Amino acid sequence: MRVRDVYIDGKWNFNLLYTTIPVDVMDHLKLLHVCLNSQVVDRYTWKGNLNGLYTAKDGYSWLNRSAFTDNATNDITW
Incomplete structure (x- = not known):
């Protein structure tokens, strides 16, 4: 699973994750500036x-x- 699989249209969709993550981790992720570039391979x-x-x-x-x-x-x- 990649970031682009759960970060869609500028919003996190944590319901798509296979496992649950702690609320404090979700809160930290929501503060991140995410810039997805389709020209760069995920790794x-x-x-x-x-x-x-x-x-x-x-x-x-x-x-x-x-x-x-x-x-x-x-x-x-x-």
Whole structure:
């Protein structure tokens, strides 16, 4: 599923999601300025390394970093 699948005509349609997301996350998403460009291919990007590609090693390192706390979800970019 892509952003363009749930962001239609300038509005979020969270009912189209397969799973529910917390209300506070929906509220944060509603504050985002979304600019969809049909000329750009959608892709996943991992901010845990410089090349943007996820590896199990990078995920493991992220989970085990010394600064990891219960509030680590604040560092996640959706």
